[in-house]
Every structure is written in C-alpha cells, then in structure tokens.
Amino acid sequence: MGTRTDPSALRWLIGAELSRYRREVPLTLSELASRTGIGKPKLGHMEMGRYQQFPEDIATVLRACGAEQIAIDRLTTLAQRSDARSWWAPWANVMPDWFKTYVGLEGLADGAFVFESMVIPGLLQTEEYAQALTLGTGFVRPDHAERFVSFRQARARRLTDDEPLTLHAVIGEAALRLRVNGDETRRAQLRHLAAMAERPNVTVQVLRPEDGSHSATPVGKFVVLDFAHVRPIAYTELLDGAMYVQDPDGVRTYSMVADNLRQVALSPAESRALIREHAGA
Known part of the structure; x- marks a missing residue:
C-alpha cells in the first residue's frame, strides 16, 4: 500500500x-x-x-x-493527484469532522514529528491499548468504540506500508507509566513501542522530568507534518477541535520547539532501554 x-x-x-x-x-x-x-x-x-x-x-x-x-x-x-474516495471513508461516521482533515493530511505527509506528554501516540498504539484509551476518554460512543479502534489500526499501517511515514516521536515518561486497562495491556503496549522504535523510519525519544525544562512546557501535544510538495504545517488538538498553524513563522516556532525536545530528551538508544525497563523486558 x-x-x-x-x-x-x-x-x-x-x-x-x-x-x-x-x-x-x-x-x-x-x-x-x-x-x-x-x-x-x-x-x-x-x-x-x-x-x-x-x-x-x-x-x-x-x-x-x-x-x-x-x-x-x-x-x-x-x-492532479486524487482518488475517488478518502481512505478513511469506511470510518467516517465514527470520527469528528475536525479529525478527518488531520488524518487526511497525515496520509499525505512524508514525515511527522509528534510530541505526547501523557499517552503513547496513536500511530504507535496496540489494539488493546487503543480500545482501553478510547473507552476511557468518553469522547467516542461505546457502540462506535470497536470501529474507531479498527480505524486507528488502519491508520497505524502508515508506518509499515510501501512508502512509510517517517515518524519522530518524543514521549513524556508519564506515558510509559500510565495504567491503561491493567498492567499487562501497558506492558504489551511498551513492548510494541520498543519494537516499532527499531524500525528505520521510526525514532522514539523519552522525556523525563529529571532531564530538565523544555520549551514545550506551555504547549502540550503537537504535531509538525512535512510534505514533499508543499510547506510544513503544525497541528495541535483542543478539547473539542484542532488548530492548524500554516504561517511559516508559526510553523518555524513549533519546529524550534521540536528541536529543543530532541536535544533535552534521552537519546533513541537510551529511550529504547528505558521503555524495555518499564515493560519488564
């Protein structure tokens, strides 16, 4: 694909x-x-x-x-590049409109930088972790939860398809500790995260409190998407919507924050070791 x-x-x-x-x-x-x-x-x-x-x-x-x-x-x-339908069309009724735009852009991107302080990023979630997290948020109707999880799994294939997305994720250590549907679900998620971090197109870094202050402290979760034919954009989620940053100066600010996070967080090798330690591996 x-x-x-x-x-x-x-x-x-x-x-x-x-x-x-x-x-x-x-x-x-x-x-x-x-x-x-x-x-x-x-x-x-x-x-x-x-x-x-x-x-x-x-x-x-x-x-x-x-x-x-x-x-x-x-x-x-x-x-001139267009398909007859969006790839996410089978799940259209379980996604809010503001999120449809984002997943469409993510599908077109060549690279993404993601910062998540409290949970494992969606592209790196296991099915069990995604299901427990989805039910726990209360934002998805219980009868839609299973289909929403199947959508997340289809979306995650963006990392393993024929032209995979290049992903760089910085994750707060709190996400490694978060208890989601019991310890076994959490440990399985961390084992999956460590395995994904070994892929050539996936880089994962963990940000610990003892690593010191960083410029993302007042920002929270955000994403910077890079494209082959258009300029990058930044994206951040609100409680019931999303904000897209298109202005070059604004995107540059988010990119500078991303660079700071890369410098402050543990190296990819140190991060993989810490993830495995939390997974009990």
Missing part, C-alpha cells in the same frame, strides 16, 4: 498554499479577482479547499501573485 491520497486533504493543502502566496504579495481577494478574472467567491472557496482547484486556475492565481514556475509546477501537479 502506498501513500494514501485524500482529495479533501489535498484541496486543503493547496488552498493553504494559495492563501500564503496571496498574502505574501500582499493582495486582497478582490484585487486578486481583478488580476485573474476569477470571481472573488470562487477564489475564496479555492483557498478554503471547498472547491475543486483546477490546474489552470491554480497557475493563473500563482502567476498573478508572482510565484516562480517551480512553485506553479509543483502545485498544479499536486492538484
């Missing part, structure tokens, strides 16, 4: 790029409409990812914004 193209996520990514180029000039939507001959409502829908972005329209908009030909080529090529 290769990279899972998601039409709605592609439109979102392209729309974010179009908006960036327009704002960098800067131009209002009305001014851009005057330059391109494309109606203001259509331009707005293109930027929001709510309208199919045809390659010729993308090229027209980017030329009006003074973009280089290489940028025009990469975005028009990206616009």
Whole structure:
C-alpha cells in the first residue's frame, strides 16, 4: 500500500498554499479577482479547499501573485493527484469532522514529528491499548468504540506500508507509566513501542522530568507534518477541535520547539532501554 491520497486533504493543502502566496504579495481577494478574472467567491472557496482547484486556475492565481514556475509546477501537479474516495471513508461516521482533515493530511505527509506528554501516540498504539484509551476518554460512543479502534489500526499501517511515514516521536515518561486497562495491556503496549522504535523510519525519544525544562512546557501535544510538495504545517488538538498553524513563522516556532525536545530528551538508544525497563523486558 502506498501513500494514501485524500482529495479533501489535498484541496486543503493547496488552498493553504494559495492563501500564503496571496498574502505574501500582499493582495486582497478582490484585487486578486481583478488580476485573474476569477470571481472573488470562487477564489475564496479555492483557498478554503471547498472547491475543486483546477490546474489552470491554480497557475493563473500563482502567476498573478508572482510565484516562480517551480512553485506553479509543483502545485498544479499536486492538484492532479486524487482518488475517488478518502481512505478513511469506511470510518467516517465514527470520527469528528475536525479529525478527518488531520488524518487526511497525515496520509499525505512524508514525515511527522509528534510530541505526547501523557499517552503513547496513536500511530504507535496496540489494539488493546487503543480500545482501553478510547473507552476511557468518553469522547467516542461505546457502540462506535470497536470501529474507531479498527480505524486507528488502519491508520497505524502508515508506518509499515510501501512508502512509510517517517515518524519522530518524543514521549513524556508519564506515558510509559500510565495504567491503561491493567498492567499487562501497558506492558504489551511498551513492548510494541520498543519494537516499532527499531524500525528505520521510526525514532522514539523519552522525556523525563529529571532531564530538565523544555520549551514545550506551555504547549502540550503537537504535531509538525512535512510534505514533499508543499510547506510544513503544525497541528495541535483542543478539547473539542484542532488548530492548524500554516504561517511559516508559526510553523518555524513549533519546529524550534521540536528541536529543543530532541536535544533535552534521552537519546533513541537510551529511550529504547528505558521503555524495555518499564515493560519488564
């Protein structure tokens, strides 16, 4: 299985790029409409990812914004990649709308940095751990819990498919200690985590309290997604939604926090040893 193209996520990514180029000039939507001959409502829908972005329209908009030909080529090529349906469609009714966008983007990403202070990141969870965690949160209906867990397992295959995601995860030591559905579930999860950390595309580091302060203290969980054809974005979850950071300066701030976490946390080898110790292995 290769990279899972998601039409709605592609439109979102392209729309974010179009908006960036327009704002960098800067131009209002009305001014851009005057330059391109494309109606203001259509331009707005293109930027929001709510309208199919045809390659010729993308090229027209980017030329009006003074973009280089290489940028025009990469975005028009990206616009031609689409499947008939999103890979997560079978689980659409068990996911909140805000999360659908994220998993679509994750499926398109080439690399991801994830920071989780309290739980094991979703891509690295076992089925039993994911089920217990899902039921414990109360955010998923009990009758949807089993299907939501099957979705998580399908999502986790992003790390083992033909074109695997490159994942770098920094995890708080509290996540290793968290008791989820009893000690055996926790230990099995940690054994799985240690095994995944041996994969060439997966790096896991553990952040301990004794390692000192770090710049993520006021931030909490966040993700930075890297893409081959568009600029990176940052993502953080709220209690009932999510926030996407697209502005280059904002994304750079999250990337700097990620670099700080890499420096403060235990090395990957030390982290694997600590995970195995917590697993009783």
